[in-house]
Amino acid sequence: MSKILVSTTVNGEAQEFACDPSTSLLDALRTELHLTGTKEGCGSGDCGACTVSLDGEMVCSCLVLAAEAEGRSIGTVEGIAEGSALHPLQTRFLEHAALQCGFCTPGFLVAAKSLLEKNPDPDETEIRYWLAGNLCRCTGYDKIVRAVQHAAADLRQERTVA
Amino acid sequence: MNDMSGKPQYRVVGTRPVRPDGIDKVTGKAVFSADHFVAGMIYGAILRSPHAHARIRSIDVSKAAALPGVQAVVTGADFPTLQSLEVELGEGGGNIVDFSRNCMARDKVYYDGHAVAAVAATTLAIATEALELITVDYEVLPHVTDLAAAMAPDAPILHDKIRTKGLDTPSDKPTNITMRYVKQHGDAAAGLARAKVVARGSFSSAPVHQGYLEPQACTVSYNADGQVLIWASSQGAFMIRTVTAQILNIPIADIRVTPLEIGGGFGGKTVIYLEPVAVLLSKKSGRPVRLAMSRSDVFRATGPAPGTVCDVAIGADENGILTGAEVIFSGSAGAFPGSGTHPAAICSLACYKIPxxxxxxxxxxxxxxxxxxYRSPGAPPIIFAVESVIDELANTLGIDPIDFRLRNAVQEGDPSPTGTPFGPIGLKEILEAAKVHQxxxxxxxxxQGRGIAAGYWPNFGGQSTAAVSLTDDGTVIVTTGSPDIGGSRASMAMMAAEVIGLPYENVRAIVADTSSIGYSMLTGGSRTTFATGKAVVEAAEKVVDEMRSRAAQIWGVDGSEVEWIDGEASCTAPGKEARLTIKQIAGKTGMSVKGPISAESTVNPPDPGPGIAVQIVDVEVDPDTGTVTVLRVTALQDVGRAIHPSYVEGQMQGGVVQGIGWALNEGYVFNAKGQLDNAGFLDYRIPVASDLPMISTVMIEVPWPSHPFGVKGVGEAPICPPMGAVANxxxxxxxVRMRHLPMSPDRILSDIAAAQ
Amino acid sequence: MTSATYHAPASVAEAVGLLSANPAAKVIAGGTDLIVQTRSGRVKPSAYVDIKRIAGVSGIRAFEGGFAIGAATPCTALLEDAALCAAWPGVIEAANLIGSVQVRNRATMGGNLCNASPAADSVPALIAAGATCVVAGPGGERVVPVSAIPASPGRTSLAPGEFVVEIRLPAQPANASDAYLRAIPRTEMDIAVAGAGVALVMEGGVCKSARVSLGAVAPTVLLVEAAGAALVGTTLDDAALDAMGEAVRAACKPIDDKRGTASYRTHTAAVLARRAALIARDRAGAKA
Incomplete structure (x- = not known):
C-alpha cells in the first residue's frame, strides 16, 4: 500500500499531505491537517456536517477522495473568519442563537456562505432548499434560517456601502 | 428588584447575550468527542453482531491479534463478572450487569449491532481489517423485533430469568414482559359508564432514534498505576465515571473524565457504550485509544426510544367534563428492561382533571x-394517543378543542400525578393564549387541517455542584460539572452575573472535569438550568456575602450594615456612607492577604417545576400521494422564567421539529432477519430544512417558587404535543383518524382507503 | 490489506486501458454512490479511475441540434446552460433532485445511470427524452440508448473496460417539452419511492408523440410505450390521462421495501405520470 502525496490549497494556504488512495478528503483534513472543525456525522453524504468548498463549490468532504484534491482549492470553517474578524454569518449565527450543540454549525456556515456567494438575496424557501443537505437536530432550523437572512442583509449592505 | 406590577426586573436574566462557547463553535475550534488527539493514540474498532438473536458458541481472535499493527483485542471474556445492581442515572437507569453486557456481549447477542469484540491498532484501517479476521461461531436463535409479537405466548424469549414484575398473581413462566405498572384513581369503569360520550382507539408507534448529529466517541488513556483518563462527550461526565468504574471494578477516584463538547444527546447520551471497552483496549495495549462509532453503529447499537402500542378510552359528559379514562399501553425496551413505563403512565393523563x-x-x-x-422518555407516544382521543371527544361533542381542554385543565392546587397538589402551573394560561392567538x-x-395538543413532563431536580470564584480584577469564574448541550454555560453565567451585579461579560462559565468539581448528575430531564442553576445562584450568593463581609471589615462596621446594591457594597451605618465596587473589594482586601474569595454550593432540589406545552399545527395533505406538508406551527409553553429566551425558544423549536419527524417519517424498519434496515440518515428520515416552516414560539412565564428566578425546565415538554397535534x-x-406513527405517505393513503 | 490504487487518466484511451487491466477497477466521476458503497463494504474496487481530468468528459456542447453532456459533468453545472434547460427542463430538474446541493455539485447523470438503481432520478427523464450515450471501450466507441445501460439493480450492460463518456439529448422540436416528478416522504434528501418522466411533442393542442418512463417500480427504469400511446392523438383530456394511468399501473412491477409498499408505488407512479404529462404539455404549449 503506497501513499499518495497530495498538494492542495486549504483556506488559502498551500498544504501537502500523504494519504491512502481510499482516504476521504474529510479524514485527510481532520487527521493529516488537524482541521477538526469539519465534522463527520454520517460518512455517507446525508448530513452535511463535513461540508467544505472545493474549487468554490460546496461538497461533502466525506464523498471526495483526498487524492482528488490534488491541485484544487479547499475552504473549511476554519477559513471563514478573517483573522479575528468574524464573517457576518458567524456573527449572526451567534446573535440569533442559531446553534445549540454546535456540531452541525461548521457545515451550515460553509453551505450558507456558498449560498450567499451565488445568491445575495435568497428568499426563505431558497435558503431552506439550499440547506436541505445540512441536518440539524437541535434547532428546528428556524433560527438558522433567520441568521442566514440577517447575514445576507448585512452582506448586501456592505456591498452597497463599498 | 420589583416594579409596580410586582414582576421582578432583572438586568441580565431575560436578555440574549452571545454564549461563552459561541466563538469556538462558529470558527471550528470547539473540541468535540472525535476531535481530541492524545500523543501516541491508537485506534479502536468494534465487531458487531449481524444477528438479531444468537448464542455465541466461541470467538477466535487469534488471526486478528496476529495482524501487524494490532495492539490489543478485547472480548466479553475480558470483562469482570458483576453482581446485580440497579443504578439510577438521572434519566432512567438499569442494572449494571445489563449495562456491561450491552457494552460487550457475553454468551448471547440480543440485537443486530450488539458488540462482540474490539480491536485496537496503529491505524483505523488496520483495526477495521482485523475485525474481519475474527471468527465468531453463532448459534442463531429465533428473534422478535415487533412489540406485539414479543408479548405473544409463543414468542422467542430473550432472557430466561425474566418474570413479569407487578402482576396481581405472580407467574413463573419465562416472558419478555419485564414488568407491569398500574396507576389508578377511583373506578375507571364507573367513570366511563357515567359519560355521555366515550371516544376510544388503539394506537401504535414505531421505535425512533434521538438522531443527535455527533456519533459517540471517546479517547481513553489507562496508566500502569490504574489511573484512567477519559475524554468523551456525553450528557454526564460523572455518569461515565460511575458506570465505567462499576463495570470494570475500578475505584471511582481513579477515573478522571473530561467532558468534551457534545454534539447533541436528547437523552441518548445518558448511557455509555464505548468507554469501558476503550479502557480495556488501553490497558491491554498500554496506549491511549480512540474509539468512535459510525452512523450505522449509532442507529443499530445506541438508544432508540421504544415503540408502543396503546389503547385509550376517555369519557365526557354533555358539558364536556371528563368523567373517566382508561389507558393501557406497552413499550418495547429493546435488549434489556426499561422503556420509560413509569413516566409514560405518570404523564399520560396529567394535563386533565379526571375523577x-x-x-x-x-x-x-x-x-x-x-x-x-429520549426527551420526556416514554411519554410522547402515549400522550399522542391520549391527545388524539381528547380531540375526538371534543369533535363528537362539538366543542372547540381549546375550550374542551380548558374545561378540564389542571391548575394550581389540583392533585398532580404523584398525588401532591400542583404548584403554580400555567396550562390554563397557555390555553388562553392559544385561543386568542391569531x-x-x-x-x-x-x-388542510389544524390540530392542537397538550403535553406534560414532570421535570427533574437532582444533585448538582457549582463553584463561583472572584479573580483579582473583579471578574468571576463559574464552574459546574454539567455538560453544556444547548447553551447552559450562558444561562449559568447570566444567573451568577444577576446575583453578583456584574455585567454578563465579566462572568465566564466553564464545565469542569470530574476531578475538578464535586458531583453533578447528568444533563437531562430538563434539570440543568433548574438544579445546577440553583447551585450557581447559591454559590454566587456566598461570594456576595463574603464580599459584604470584606467591605464591612474595611469600613470597620458590622456586616449587617453593608448592603449589596447593583454590584456594589454600600455602607448603611449612619455617618459612614460609602461604596465599594467588586473590583475595589477584589483589589483592596488584597485577596493575597485575606485569602481568595471562592464558594461552592451543592444542591439536590426535590421539587422541580413541571414542563407543560401546547402546540398548534396546520398541515396540508396531498390526497393523491399522501404527502403531508407542515404549513404552520405555534408552540406555547410555560417556561417558568426564561433566563436566556433565545435558548428557551431553541429548546421549544427543536422539540417541536423532532416531534414532527416522529409524527411523519421517522421509525425503525427491521428486515425479516431482524436487522435494522434503515441505519442511516438517508432512510431514517429526520426533518430537513425544506420540510418545515418557521416555528413560532410563545413563552408563558409562571415562575416556579423553588428556583431563585422561577425557572422550570424547558427541554422535555416540547416533544410531548407534536405527534398529537400533527395527527389531529x-x-x-x-x-380519517390517524392512529399509527409514523404517518408516512403510504400509511396515510392506506388508512384513507381503509376508511372508505 | 488490499488497498485500491488511484488514477487520474488524461485521455479516454488511458482510462479504457486502466479499466481493462483491472477488472475490479471502478470509474469515479462524482463518487457520491461509489464512495458510500466502498465505505459500507458493498463494493471493493481494486482501483479508482477518476475520469474528471479527461478533456471533453466534462461540460456541455451542442450536438446535432441537441446536446452532448460529458459523463463527468456535475448535475448543478447543467443548470448553467440556458439552452439545455429550455429544451429539456424535465431532465435538468430530475438531475437536480438527486441528494443535496453538496451531492449535486459532484454527482453526474453518467454516474446516476451507471449506478443502475431503479430509483435513479435522472434516468426516467433521460429515457423519456430518448437520450443516448456514448460508451468507450477496448473496441472503440459505440452509441446506445440510455435505456440499454441498466441491466438489473446495481448492474449495467457495460462490458469489461467500458465506460460512459457522454450522454446525448436529441434535438427538441419547438412545441415539445418534458417533465419529471417523484414521490418522496420528505422534500429533499430522499430516494424516489416512485418517479415518472414524460416527454411530449404537441401540435395545435394535440399530442403528436409521447414517451413515459417510470422509476422505482421495477428492477430497472421502465419505458411504458402503452402509456405514451394512450396520449398520442389526444389533447391530454381526462379520458386519455386515465388510459395512460391504467397503462402505467399495468406496467409497474414494484416490491415492498423500507421506502414504500408495492401498492403505494403503483398508485403513485400513475399519479405522478399524470401530473408530469400535464406539466410537459403546459411547457410545450408555453413554448409554441
Missing amino acids: DYYIEGQDVVTNMACTAA HWSEPLGPN AVSAATG
Whole structure:
C-alpha cells in the first residue's frame, strides 16, 4: 500500500499531505491537517456536517477522495473568519442563537456562505432548499434560517456601502 | 428588584447575550468527542453482531491479534463478572450487569449491532481489517423485533430469568414482559359508564432514534498505576465515571473524565457504550485509544426510544367534563428492561382533571438495541394517543378543542400525578393564549387541517455542584460539572452575573472535569438550568456575602450594615456612607492577604417545576400521494422564567421539529432477519430544512417558587404535543383518524382507503 | 490489506486501458454512490479511475441540434446552460433532485445511470427524452440508448473496460417539452419511492408523440410505450390521462421495501405520470 502525496490549497494556504488512495478528503483534513472543525456525522453524504468548498463549490468532504484534491482549492470553517474578524454569518449565527450543540454549525456556515456567494438575496424557501443537505437536530432550523437572512442583509449592505 | 406590577426586573436574566462557547463553535475550534488527539493514540474498532438473536458458541481472535499493527483485542471474556445492581442515572437507569453486557456481549447477542469484540491498532484501517479476521461461531436463535409479537405466548424469549414484575398473581413462566405498572384513581369503569360520550382507539408507534448529529466517541488513556483518563462527550461526565468504574471494578477516584463538547444527546447520551471497552483496549495495549462509532453503529447499537402500542378510552359528559379514562399501553425496551413505563403512565393523563381513571403500562424486551432516554422518555407516544382521543371527544361533542381542554385543565392546587397538589402551573394560561392567538382563527384551504395538543413532563431536580470564584480584577469564574448541550454555560453565567451585579461579560462559565468539581448528575430531564442553576445562584450568593463581609471589615462596621446594591457594597451605618465596587473589594482586601474569595454550593432540589406545552399545527395533505406538508406551527409553553429566551425558544423549536419527524417519517424498519434496515440518515428520515416552516414560539412565564428566578425546565415538554397535534391536523384534513406513527405517505393513503 | 490504487487518466484511451487491466477497477466521476458503497463494504474496487481530468468528459456542447453532456459533468453545472434547460427542463430538474446541493455539485447523470438503481432520478427523464450515450471501450466507441445501460439493480450492460463518456439529448422540436416528478416522504434528501418522466411533442393542442418512463417500480427504469400511446392523438383530456394511468399501473412491477409498499408505488407512479404529462404539455404549449 503506497501513499499518495497530495498538494492542495486549504483556506488559502498551500498544504501537502500523504494519504491512502481510499482516504476521504474529510479524514485527510481532520487527521493529516488537524482541521477538526469539519465534522463527520454520517460518512455517507446525508448530513452535511463535513461540508467544505472545493474549487468554490460546496461538497461533502466525506464523498471526495483526498487524492482528488490534488491541485484544487479547499475552504473549511476554519477559513471563514478573517483573522479575528468574524464573517457576518458567524456573527449572526451567534446573535440569533442559531446553534445549540454546535456540531452541525461548521457545515451550515460553509453551505450558507456558498449560498450567499451565488445568491445575495435568497428568499426563505431558497435558503431552506439550499440547506436541505445540512441536518440539524437541535434547532428546528428556524433560527438558522433567520441568521442566514440577517447575514445576507448585512452582506448586501456592505456591498452597497463599498 | 420589583416594579409596580410586582414582576421582578432583572438586568441580565431575560436578555440574549452571545454564549461563552459561541466563538469556538462558529470558527471550528470547539473540541468535540472525535476531535481530541492524545500523543501516541491508537485506534479502536468494534465487531458487531449481524444477528438479531444468537448464542455465541466461541470467538477466535487469534488471526486478528496476529495482524501487524494490532495492539490489543478485547472480548466479553475480558470483562469482570458483576453482581446485580440497579443504578439510577438521572434519566432512567438499569442494572449494571445489563449495562456491561450491552457494552460487550457475553454468551448471547440480543440485537443486530450488539458488540462482540474490539480491536485496537496503529491505524483505523488496520483495526477495521482485523475485525474481519475474527471468527465468531453463532448459534442463531429465533428473534422478535415487533412489540406485539414479543408479548405473544409463543414468542422467542430473550432472557430466561425474566418474570413479569407487578402482576396481581405472580407467574413463573419465562416472558419478555419485564414488568407491569398500574396507576389508578377511583373506578375507571364507573367513570366511563357515567359519560355521555366515550371516544376510544388503539394506537401504535414505531421505535425512533434521538438522531443527535455527533456519533459517540471517546479517547481513553489507562496508566500502569490504574489511573484512567477519559475524554468523551456525553450528557454526564460523572455518569461515565460511575458506570465505567462499576463495570470494570475500578475505584471511582481513579477515573478522571473530561467532558468534551457534545454534539447533541436528547437523552441518548445518558448511557455509555464505548468507554469501558476503550479502557480495556488501553490497558491491554498500554496506549491511549480512540474509539468512535459510525452512523450505522449509532442507529443499530445506541438508544432508540421504544415503540408502543396503546389503547385509550376517555369519557365526557354533555358539558364536556371528563368523567373517566382508561389507558393501557406497552413499550418495547429493546435488549434489556426499561422503556420509560413509569413516566409514560405518570404523564399520560396529567394535563386533565379526571375523577376516575386506570392506567396500565408494560415494559417488553425485544431484539433491538437497548432503548435509552429520549426527551420526556416514554411519554410522547402515549400522550399522542391520549391527545388524539381528547380531540375526538371534543369533535363528537362539538366543542372547540381549546375550550374542551380548558374545561378540564389542571391548575394550581389540583392533585398532580404523584398525588401532591400542583404548584403554580400555567396550562390554563397557555390555553388562553392559544385561543386568542391569531393562528387559531386563521382560515384554512382545501385539504388542510389544524390540530392542537397538550403535553406534560414532570421535570427533574437532582444533585448538582457549582463553584463561583472572584479573580483579582473583579471578574468571576463559574464552574459546574454539567455538560453544556444547548447553551447552559450562558444561562449559568447570566444567573451568577444577576446575583453578583456584574455585567454578563465579566462572568465566564466553564464545565469542569470530574476531578475538578464535586458531583453533578447528568444533563437531562430538563434539570440543568433548574438544579445546577440553583447551585450557581447559591454559590454566587456566598461570594456576595463574603464580599459584604470584606467591605464591612474595611469600613470597620458590622456586616449587617453593608448592603449589596447593583454590584456594589454600600455602607448603611449612619455617618459612614460609602461604596465599594467588586473590583475595589477584589483589589483592596488584597485577596493575597485575606485569602481568595471562592464558594461552592451543592444542591439536590426535590421539587422541580413541571414542563407543560401546547402546540398548534396546520398541515396540508396531498390526497393523491399522501404527502403531508407542515404549513404552520405555534408552540406555547410555560417556561417558568426564561433566563436566556433565545435558548428557551431553541429548546421549544427543536422539540417541536423532532416531534414532527416522529409524527411523519421517522421509525425503525427491521428486515425479516431482524436487522435494522434503515441505519442511516438517508432512510431514517429526520426533518430537513425544506420540510418545515418557521416555528413560532410563545413563552408563558409562571415562575416556579423553588428556583431563585422561577425557572422550570424547558427541554422535555416540547416533544410531548407534536405527534398529537400533527395527527389531529392530518385527521382534520383527511377526515380519517390517524392512529399509527409514523404517518408516512403510504400509511396515510392506506388508512384513507381503509376508511372508505 | 488490499488497498485500491488511484488514477487520474488524461485521455479516454488511458482510462479504457486502466479499466481493462483491472477488472475490479471502478470509474469515479462524482463518487457520491461509489464512495458510500466502498465505505459500507458493498463494493471493493481494486482501483479508482477518476475520469474528471479527461478533456471533453466534462461540460456541455451542442450536438446535432441537441446536446452532448460529458459523463463527468456535475448535475448543478447543467443548470448553467440556458439552452439545455429550455429544451429539456424535465431532465435538468430530475438531475437536480438527486441528494443535496453538496451531492449535486459532484454527482453526474453518467454516474446516476451507471449506478443502475431503479430509483435513479435522472434516468426516467433521460429515457423519456430518448437520450443516448456514448460508451468507450477496448473496441472503440459505440452509441446506445440510455435505456440499454441498466441491466438489473446495481448492474449495467457495460462490458469489461467500458465506460460512459457522454450522454446525448436529441434535438427538441419547438412545441415539445418534458417533465419529471417523484414521490418522496420528505422534500429533499430522499430516494424516489416512485418517479415518472414524460416527454411530449404537441401540435395545435394535440399530442403528436409521447414517451413515459417510470422509476422505482421495477428492477430497472421502465419505458411504458402503452402509456405514451394512450396520449398520442389526444389533447391530454381526462379520458386519455386515465388510459395512460391504467397503462402505467399495468406496467409497474414494484416490491415492498423500507421506502414504500408495492401498492403505494403503483398508485403513485400513475399519479405522478399524470401530473408530469400535464406539466410537459403546459411547457410545450408555453413554448409554441
